[in-house]
Amino acid sequence: METSFTKNKKLSCSDCSLGNLCLPFGLNSDEMEQLEDIIDSAQSFSNKSTIYRSGEPFKKVYAVKSGVVETVVTDANGEDHILGFYLPGEIFGLDGVHPNQYLSSSISVASSVVCSIDFKRLSNLAATVPSLQQQLLCIMSKEMKPSITAHGEFTAEQKLVHFLLQLSTRYRQRGYSATRFQLLMPRKDIANHLGMAPETISRLLRRLINDQVIDIQSTEVIVKDIDKLWQLAGFQSSASDHSADTVNFI
Amino acid sequence: METSFTKNKKLSCSDCSLGNLCLPFGLNSDEMEQLEDIIDSAQSFSNKSTIYRSGEPFKKVYAVKSGVVETVVTDANGEDHILGFYLPGEIFGLDGVHPNQYLSSSISVASSVVCSIDFKRLSNLAATVPSLQQQLLCIMSKEMKPSITAHGEFTAEQKLVHFLLQLSTRYRQRGYSATRFQLLMPRKDIANHLGMAPETISRLLRRLINDQVIDIQSTEVIVKDIDKLWQLAGFQSSASDHSADTVNFI
DNA sequence: CGAACAATTGAACCGATTCAAGATGCGTGG
DNA sequence: CCACGCATCTTGAATCGGTTCAATTGTTCG
Numbered sequence: 001m002e003t004s005f006t007k008n009k010k011l012s013c014s015d016c017s018l019g020n021l022c023l024p025f026g027l028n029s030d031e032m033e034q035l036e037d038i039i040d041s042a043q044s045f046s047n048k049s050t051i052y053r054s055g056e057p058f059k060k061v062y063a064v065k066s067g068v069v070e071t072v073v074t075d076a077n078g079e080d081h082i083l084g085f086y087l088p089g090e091i092f093g094l095d096g097v098h099p100n101q102y103l104s105s106s107i108s109v110a111s112s113v114v115c116s117i118d119f120k121r122l123s124n125l126a127a128t129v130p131s132l133q134q135q136l137l138c139i140m141s142k143e144m145k146p147s148i149t150a151h152g153e154f155t156a157e158q159k160l161v162h163f164l165l166q167l168s169t170r171y172r173q174r175g176y177s178a179t180r181f182q183l184l185m186p187r188k189d190i191a192n193h194l195g196m197a198p199e200t201i202s203r204l205l206r207r208l209i210n211d212q213v214i215d216i217q218s219t220e221v222i223v224k225d226i227d228k229l230w231q232l233a234g235f236q237s238s239a240s241d242h243s244a245d246t247v248n249f250i
Numbered sequence: 251m252e253t254s255f256t257k258n259k260k261l262s263c264s265d266c267s268l269g270n271l272c273l274p275f276g277l278n279s280d281e282m283e284q285l286e287d288i289i290d291s292a293q294s295f296s297n298k299s300t301i302y303r304s305g306e307p308f309k310k311v312y313a314v315k316s317g318v319v320e321t322v323v324t325d326a327n328g329e330d331h332i333l334g335f336y337l338p339g340e341i342f343g344l345d346g347v348h349p350n351q352y353l354s355s356s357i358s359v360a361s362s363v364v365c366s367i368d369f370k371r372l373s374n375l376a377a378t379v380p381s382l383q384q385q386l387l388c389i390m391s392k393e394m395k396p397s398i399t400a401h402g403e404f405t406a407e408q409k410l411v412h413f414l415l416q417l418s419t420r421y422r423q424r425g426y427s428a429t430r431f432q433l434l435m436p437r438k439d440i441a442n443h444l445g446m447a448p449e450t451i452s453r454l455l456r457r458l459i460n461d462q463v464i465d466i467q468s469t470e471v472i473v474k475d476i477d478k479l480w481q482l483a484g485f486q487s488s489a490s491d492h493s494a495d496t497v498n499f500i
Numbered sequence: 501c502g503a504a505c506a507a508t509t510g511a512a513c514c515g516a517t518t519c520a521a522g523a524t525g526c527g528t529g530g
Numbered sequence: 531c532c533a534c535g536c537a538t539c540t541t542g543a544a545t546c547g548g549t550t551c552a553a554t555t556g557t558t559c560g
Contacts, residue, residue, distance in 0.1 A: 073398060075398070075484065076484070077484060079403070081398055081403065083396070083398075094391060094394065095391055095394045095395055096391070097387050097388055097390075097391035098388050098391035098392045098395075103395065123383065123384065123387065124380075126377075126383070127376075127377055127378075127380055127383055128377075130374075130377055133373065133376070133377055133383070134373065136387070137347050137373065137386070137387075137390065138347055138348050140347075140387065140390040140391065140394060141344060141345055141346070141347030141348040141390065142348045143394045144344065144345045144390060144393045144394055145345055145348075145353065146333070146396040148323060148325070148331055148333075150396065153329070153331070153442070153445045154445075155547075155548095156547075156548065186506070186507090187506075187507065187508095188506080188507095192403070195403045195404075196548075196549085197548070197549055197550075198506090198507080198508095199507090199508080199509080199548090199549075199550085200547095200548060200549075201507095202507060202508050202509080203508085203509080203548095206508075206509090218557095234325065234326070234327060405515080405516095406515080406516065436537095436538070436539090437538075437539065437540095438538080438539095446516075446517085447516070447517055447518075448538090448539080448540095449516090449517080449518085449539090449540075449541080450515095450516065450517075451539095452539060452540050452541080453516095453540080453541080456540075456541085468525090
């Protein structure tokens with residue numbers, strides 16, 4: 001049993017990110033077949049359409065294939081709170097494991113394609129495939145790390161810059177450009193997520209553009225000075241390499 | 251395989267909380283023995299002493315037996331950020347699963363007793379004990395739900411009141427009183443965690459005391475009007491029952 | 501093309517921080 | 531046991547960052 005961790009050399013923690021396919025590396029072809037067997041076919045969702053609703057029983061987890069998905073909770077006052085955005089290659093819905101129902105709703109931003117996986121079958125499979133189990137735990141461990149900027153004590157600019165860096169890093173991890181990427185979600189949603197007014201987002205982006213740190217062409221962000229961006233985020237280290245993995249945390 | 255979820259009727263999601271012992275229900279005596287076998291003996295930590303440091307390799311997860319433990323990250327500017335507090339019966343250290351090292355440090359607030367569990371052995375055991383696997387996933391799923399008040403858009407009073415309600419709920423879940431509990435961590439740490447100034451904590455607590463909502467006697471909080479507290483938190487529902495489980499989320 | 505919505509920009513306002521000072525509590529040593 | 535010193539907590543007044551409100555411009559789509 002102890003060896004089940006060490007013998008599978010194919011799996012390292014950086015593999016946890018799951019590639020652009022719905023699911024992970026480190027499986028032999030037989031295991032991979034079993035896995036593909038339980039993945040449902042991809043579904044398309046148009047802008048603002050709901051993938052699952054808060055309160056529904058937890059059955060499936062989802063992987064984004066294209067587009068962006070946001071998760072939202074509505075509080076007792078009817079106010080929505082956007083908890084996070086999920087980019088292509090990322091998994092969402094795992095927060096439903098606990099009370100065995102989704103506590104947030106997931107909504108497609110722009111049009112998105114997602115594929116779903118029955119969680120019971122996935123977790124049963126994980127019990128027989130150690131590397132799959134570890135990857136599941138890895139993904140969840142990652143999501144346990146709230147963006148540190150959520151913990152207050154940061155200026156609006158730091159929060160926004162950090163948000164941009166996070167997107168950049170996550171796109172890069174999935175094989176996309178870290179310096180040219182889509183900002184598909186509306187300002188209003190970014191503002192909601194970061195806990196500030198849409199007007200503030202506007203003003204700050206304007207300032208970043210004026211200062212030649214970034215450029216924005218329609219929905220595309222072009223990072224012109226990533227070091228400056230890191231500096232503005234409040235982490236002066238030339239952190240562009242290894243810290244990529246910890247951007248969610250620090 | 252499919253039946254491994256349904257046959258173990260002893261396990262329901264509410265069991266995920268782990269009792270006051272280090273580990274969970276739903277195991278037969280043989281499984282329980284295997285589990286106890288891998289739990290290390292309890293260790294004591296004095297006030298402000300470190301249990302593990304950010305950057306150390308991830309080896310163990312920990313359960314609080316008494317006292318309070320906080321997890322902290324230090325950013326590149328040398329500023330500390332308190333990510334969370336762990337009460338008796340709760341598990342911490344699981345955030346280290348991902349990059350296979352701890353990204354936060356854990357520090358005892360006041361004096362605490364904790365026991366540790368080697369994670370490799372725990373996760374190997376989980377692979378053979380489905381209910382243990384599910385509980386692991388459950389605990390992590392719970393921690394994936396950041397306190398919604400962290401997502402900005404809340405007044406300082408709402409954040410603080412929500413924090414108090416969260417403590418109350420978590421103490422109750424572990425069999426302690428929901429209306430009389432210890433506030434062991436200093437104001438400064440609460441302020442840091444909630445992203446506000448210590449002075450603000452002071453003023454708000456004073457107001458809550460003046461308004462007869464709570465009382466504070468040295469380190470003990472006495473909740474005098476829990477309905478009012480929920481109301482102040484911004485969730486007017488008489489939510490004292492089932493929402494207990496979702497307090498982290500909403 | 502025009503309507504509806506999203507984004508931008510300016511000016512007044514407000515909540516929370518900051519700075520400064522005083523109060524309370526607590527362990528140590530005389 | 532009290533006196534001292536240090537740390538935590540409390541309270542007040544000035545300041546500032548970000549919000550709110552309002553008006554304008556830009557963009558998307560039927």
